[in-house]
Amino acid sequence: MLNKIMIATNNANKLREAREIFSPLGIEVVSPREAGVSADPEETGTTFRENAYIKARTFHALVDMPVFADDSGICVDALDGRPGVYSARYAPDGNECEKLLGDMKDVPEGKRTAHYACVIAFVDGDTEADFSGICEGRIGYEKRGTNGFGYDPIFLRGDRTMAEMTPEEKNSISHRSAAMKGLYEFIKERYGE
């Protein structure tokens, strides 16, 4: 039976989400900070999957428990899939929504399709496995809403942005929760209930 697993991030939101998912299985989720380790691996991959494995393997080398890491981003069709794996580094000044709206200013309605993608990599020393999810939508013309983070204020599902949804609504459709379902299923199968 598995008692403890590390999530390769100190992000409080991701940590809380992972705890909600795994506590019913009796599995404790710990962050690097809680385990007393730190690392800042360079995300040199060209895919979400490669970057997720870079992070999971780096932290697994430091601790004696299974580790999972996610990598995610937004892929805009009219921009050849950019910013993609560079989503977190797209706007050096941190105004990623403004930068993306600017880059999309000449893109007509009907060509503004985009998707969020998430890949989660799991590493335990014996096995590696990965899980994925997407969330399809469109890029709007202005920021709307105050929930969420990143590109959520300009990412439309129907006529609402992801930042106009409650956390529960977002969670029910998000790329990350889709990938987490795969991880959850894998953990249950591998370690028993």
Added chain:
Amino acid sequence: MLNKIMIATNNANKLREAREIFSPLGIEVVSPREAGVSADPEETGTTFRENAYIKARTFHALVDMPVFADDSGICVDALDGRPGVYSARYAPDGNECEKLLGDMKDVPEGKRTAHYACVIAFVDGDTEADFSGICEGRIGYEKRGTNGFGYDPIFLRGDRTMAEMTPEEKNSISHRSAAMKGLYEFIKERYGE
């Protein structure tokens, strides 16, 4: 407890895969043909999710059981995400690999990234839910391998095409199996074990 579920396709491979997944739960998977119904809904959506729901809702209106449907395709970054939802209709003559290789002939290495995506929609009259997965890779320069179907002979993971993998290998990394994990998890939670 759920005894029976319909998969909104008569495709033998998808039907067999769904049976392998759901038989351990004691759930029988039936095709439209086996249920004595038929429909050919027009896939007018601009996203995989929309098309998956179109198919699931259409068949659910004809039968007295939950229905799930998948929609999937390949999204090439250098082609603004095309063929995407049009993957199955991209080459009218059926030679989709040749058409895509032709459209990519001037695209240099390093810009040939692509991903398969799959969305599965579930409809049971009370609830609708959807699940997704991706498989990231690159478009090669020639067809290789005889397994799989569709764009598999030109879709590279590392140095092998998806058509050079065994069905088991493909299944362990495929966009469809990632989405099916989400559906499986949902079914287990909703209908008990």
